[in-house]
Amino acid sequence: MTDRPPVGAIVRPLATATAMVLAYYLLPMDKRFTGGAAVTLVLGLAALLLLFLRQLRSISSSSRPRLRAVETLATTVPLFLLIFATTYYLLERSLPGSFSAPLDRTGALYFTLTVFSTVGFGDIVATSAAARIITMAQMTADVLLVGVAARVVVGAVETGLRRRDAPREDA
Template identity: 90%
Template sequence: MTGRRPPVGAIMRPLATATALVLAYYLLPMDKRFTGVAAVTLVLGLAALLLLFVRQLRSISASSRPRLRAVETLATTVPLFLLIFATTYYLLERNVPGSFSEHLDRTGALYFTLTVFSTVGFGDIVATSASARIVTTAQMVADVLLVGVAARVVVGAVETGLRRREAPPAPAEDA
């Protein structure tokens, strides 16, 4: 069984990554205001997330355990995605107080992000400024893409990995 990762590692790595991301979200200083630079940082963060996701898809297809690798990918990508938006909402509220129906601290921003992501939308926090509504709308679109398109792409990568794993080895060429 050389070269195979134990399932425990496939569970512990994304759990450790998600924990580290949440700790970073709460512990890193976020004293900057949400400016044009912050908006560009949001876009670059989402682009980096997309590149990470594409890289992860390749590793799913090549993995000896594509299903576990897919779980690892989603367990890492989704928290990072959500924390990028939570950070954006937090910084937006710091820059333009009143962008939401109540003040958003880090926990409030994460809560709002999760209610938008889950489409629950309790209504206790709503975007009130134009910039907050634009970012929230962008998150809604990205959520649909993440849940729909990305999930389908991950399933396709798993199927490719399973086919590759189950395919008979190619016959050796005569020298």
């Protein structure tokens, strides 16, 4: 008998990512990017970090740490990207011309993904100081997410596998 992952482990991250993208497109975003929006960006990233740290504990204590790690990344990465896409969208609404092309929600998400993937097609570039600062912050966070976070997730998986496979001392 094969050790197949539970259906929920596959459906849950897909449903979560889908719900986040739907929320991004459907929720009203009428506010402009202000000091409050900048604070919200920082608080959103801090909340994402806390969520990530909580999920690391869940990975290392899971009976299926690899699967739990995939679930963690399938939730954390889309949320991270949508936080930045929302920020770019609101910034463009507040300061039109912050980017070389006007950004609607899809354009903001596209720009976020090109920065994240380091493809940088050059069709949309940050032109205002605020847009460049936020883009540099995303680039820095991207490196941390891909490098440091990936290593931390691998470490949590290794801990979970050791814990799962350790001989039990039942006496």
